[in-house]
Amino acid sequence: xxxxxxxxxxxxxxxxxxxxxxxxxxxxxxxxxxxxxxxxxxxxxxxxxxxxxxxxxxxxxxxxxxxxxxxxxxxxxxxxxxxxxxxxxxxxxxxxxxxxxxxxxxxxxxxxxxxxxxxxxxxxxxxxxxxxxxxxxxxxxxxxxxxxxxxxxxxxxxxxxxxxxxxxxxxxxxxxxxxxxxxxxxxxxxxxxxxxxxxxxxxxxxxxxxxxxxxxxxxxxxxxxxxxxxxxxxxxxxxxxxxxxxxxxxxxxxxxxxxxxxxxxxxxxxxxxxxxxxxxxxxxxxxxxxxxxxxxxxxxxxxxxxxxxxxxxxxxxxxxxxxxxxxxxxxxxxxxxxxxxxxxxxxxxxxxxxxxxxxxxxxxxxxxxxxxxxxxxxxxxxxxxxxxxxxxxxxxxxxxxxxxxx
Amino acid sequence: xxxxxxxxxxxxxxxxxxxxxxxxxxxxxxxxxxxxxxxxxxxxxxxxxxxxxxxxxxxxxxxxxxxxxxxxxxxxxxxxxxxxxxxxxxxxxxxxxxxxxxxxxxxxxxxxxxxxxxxxxxxxxxxxxxxxxxxxxxxxxxxxxxxxxxxxxxxxxxxxxxxxxxxxxxxxxxxxxxxxxxxxxxxxxxxxxxxxxxxxxxxxxxxxxxxxxxxxxxxxxxxxxxxxxxxxxxxxxxxxxxxxxxxxxxxxxxxxxxxxxxxxxxxxxxxxxxxx
Numbered sequence: 001x002x003x004x005x006x007x008x009x010x011x012x013x014x015x016x017x018x019x020x021x022x023x024x025x026x027x028x029x030x031x032x033x034x035x036x037x038x039x040x041x042x043x044x045x046x047x048x049x050x051x052x053x054x055x056x057x058x059x060x061x062x063x064x065x066x067x068x069x070x071x072x073x074x075x076x077x078x079x080x081x082x083x084x085x086x087x088x089x090x091x092x093x094x095x096x097x098x099x100x101x102x103x104x105x106x107x108x109x110x111x112x113x114x115x116x117x118x119x120x121x122x123x124x125x126x127x128x129x130x131x132x133x134x135x136x137x138x139x140x141x142x143x144x145x146x147x148x149x150x151x152x153x154x155x156x157x158x159x160x161x162x163x164x165x166x167x168x169x170x171x172x173x174x175x176x177x178x179x180x181x182x183x184x185x186x187x188x189x190x191x192x193x194x195x196x197x198x199x200x201x202x203x204x205x206x207x208x209x210x211x212x213x214x215x216x217x218x219x220x221x222x223x224x225x226x227x228x229x230x231x232x233x234x235x236x237x238x239x240x241x242x243x244x245x246x247x248x249x250x251x252x253x254x255x256x257x258x259x260x261x262x263x264x265x266x267x268x269x270x271x272x273x274x275x276x277x278x279x280x281x282x283x284x285x286x287x288x289x290x291x292x293x294x295x296x297x298x299x300x301x302x303x304x305x306x307x308x309x310x311x312x313x314x315x316x317x318x319x320x321x322x323x324x325x326x327x328x329x330x331x332x333x334x335x336x337x338x339x340x341x342x343x344x345x346x347x348x349x350x351x352x353x354x355x356x357x358x359x360x361x362x363x364x365x366x367x368x369x370x371x372x373x374x375x376x377x378x379x380x381x382x383x384x385x386x387x388x389x390x391x392x393x394x395x396x397x398x399x400x401x402x403x404x405x406x
Numbered sequence: 407x408x409x410x411x412x413x414x415x416x417x418x419x420x421x422x423x424x425x426x427x428x429x430x431x432x433x434x435x436x437x438x439x440x441x442x443x444x445x446x447x448x449x450x451x452x453x454x455x456x457x458x459x460x461x462x463x464x465x466x467x468x469x470x471x472x473x474x475x476x477x478x479x480x481x482x483x484x485x486x487x488x489x490x491x492x493x494x495x496x497x498x499x500x501x502x503x504x505x506x507x508x509x510x511x512x513x514x515x516x517x518x519x520x521x522x523x524x525x526x527x528x529x530x531x532x533x534x535x536x537x538x539x540x541x542x543x544x545x546x547x548x549x550x551x552x553x554x555x556x557x558x559x560x561x562x563x564x565x566x567x568x569x570x571x572x573x574x575x576x577x578x579x580x581x582x583x584x585x586x587x588x589x590x591x592x593x594x595x596x597x598x599x600x601x602x603x604x605x606x607x608x609x610x611x612x613x614x615x616x617x618x619x620x621x622x623x624x625x626x627x628x629x630x631x632x633x634x635x636x637x638x639x640x641x642x643x644x645x646x647x648x649x650x651x652x653x654x655x656x657x658x659x660x661x662x663x664x665x666x667x668x669x670x671x672x673x674x675x676x677x678x679x680x681x682x
Contacts, residue, residue, distance in 0.1 A: 027509060029561075029583075030564060031559070187464065190587060289513050302514065303511055304510040304514030305478060305510075
């Protein structure tokens with residue numbers, strides 16, 4: 001198996017038409033094809049442009065606060081009694097999550113393309129906040145689409161976006177969550193193609209989004225690699241990250257795909273438990289299909305209708321997943337697992353109490369799986385967990401679940 | 407010969423343009439769809455576009471989105487839509503029926519099964535909104551081999567290169583989206599549409615239909631001056647939504663609007679000589 005895996009040249013994916021094997025591609029109405037072509041042309045021009053990259057690096061250093069630290073969670077490692085656990089502290093980025101890596105990059109691209117209006121979809125609100133932040137800094141108009149259910153459970157981020165000058169547009173259709181916000185953002189884009197740049201927040205959507213967002217997020221994995229080599233003198237034995245659409249995960253994983261000794265775990269939201277049907281574990285329990293511009297794993301019924309997902313974490317509450325994850329699952333390079341709401345909450349509390357770090361509920365899924373994985377490994381082995389976001393935005397949700405009124 | 411081709415040939419001889427109403431199958435209730443299809447034919451429809459409801463209709467505006475939700479709430483599915491076409495065919499063997507929808511229900515049924523089931527049910531064309539030519543080759547060939555026309559969208563933003571490519575892959579007719587936006591958007595600009603249609607005609611002999619934003623008889627008549635077919639969807643579907651609780655009145659008002667469009671189109675047209 002290992003010999004076969006080594007033959008895959010990961011740098012060749014996606015191909016020029018955006019395919020990762022059978023996944024990815026560009027499944028949108030003709031009305032959007034020219035806009036995608038324009039975006040792809042601009043992206044191909046700037047992705048290797050020294051001036052663009054220098055500006056991006058400077059922004060990542062001085063505005064976002066990169067490199068983010070790699071923190072050794074000594075106390076938590078000892079408590080779990082197995083592998084040593086390192087946390088890649090994306091929660092310390094400006095705006096509190098990995099999302100800003102991508103929006104800073106897409107914002108620079110939008111400005112170079114002469115666009116004056118940014119639109120975005122958001123679930124937990126982290127990508128919405130990161131988009132509104134960049135729009136404020138660039139002096140651009142910003143409209144963020146957000147499901148009305150998510151607006152209720154993420155009131156804090158809604159207010160942050162409004163403070164930043166963005167319009168938060170409630171989406172009342174379908175399941176009133178992230179997937180519907182994405183539909184609505186696509187409708188806006190098709191109507192306002194001339195002046196509008198659509199910032200997709202994850203490694204999904206039509207080509208080139210899965211590639212472009214991956215390249216902006218891969219800074220996470222590149223830094224982690226260097227930091228592990230510098231601090232520990234070797235690569236980690238395992239990587240763990242939560243997967244909704246999968247941008248923080250692909251950002252950490254991608255620079256390690258060629259290192260076949262590094263095991264990779266993507267952790268999905270099992271909600272109330274996969275067997276209950278109330279979950280968002282797309283790769284663990286879905287089938288290949290087409291949604292939001294790409295072929296990937298989906299949660300859909302026997303008739304191909306997308307079904308409503310459930311997760312305690314709004315950021316993972318999505319019935320699709322980035323096409324590169326679908327491909328990595330099929331070729332066996334990455335393992336996809338799922339943890340329940342309850343397990344995620346345990347992970348949330350465990351890290352908070354042992355390390356003094358309050359993680360996002362999304363991230364708590366990765367932590368919960370780490371708590372299972374670490375004891376199965378030896379003390380001389382190392383796990384890197386992507387601490388993708390901080391948990392301030394979730395404290396009302398956690399309090400409510402525990403019957404506490406703030 | 408495919409019913410669509412036959413239909414356009416016959417219209418051509420009389421110098422008329424095709425009127426193509428769109429309704430979402432199963433909206434507002436599945437048992438009303440086939441009677442509504444027959445009523446539309448009686449009111450002057452030449453071809454019927456039957457929407458296959460989808461949970462995430464990204465290219466559609468709020469009107470058709472709500473129609474999808476109403477249909478899905480009553481258990482409509484791709485399988486159910488094909489049943490409706492079969493039922494329609496029992497009383498009408500001539501009027502072409504084109505399915506319009508999104509790819510995922512077709513993926514879930516499987517391309518081969520979908521093509522075979524569509525042919526057996528009496529479907530004449532399939533427009534898959536989120537399947538641009540880049541991804542369409544396989545399904546387009548399968549449909550074409552089964553005598554079903556793969557129908558494609560063209561947009562104001564489509565380059566000449568793309569128009570050429572799409573024209574080669576398309577059968578039946580080409581569907582020009584008259585404006586930048588979703589279905590049921592604001593007013594369209596007839597002279598802009600006419601200019602783009604001239605470009606398209608340079609690359610294709612297929613009949614050209616125009617849709618998105620045609621809401622009233624004057625617009626239908628203006629478009630009929632420059633196109634071979636007029637597609638009207640949201641204006642009809644909006645009425646179906648408003649009058650969902652009164653099926654008799656719904657049928658009356660929807661067919662009245664279609665008849666008014668038919669009359670407006672027929673009055674302004676110059677027969678035969680200019681038709682080709």
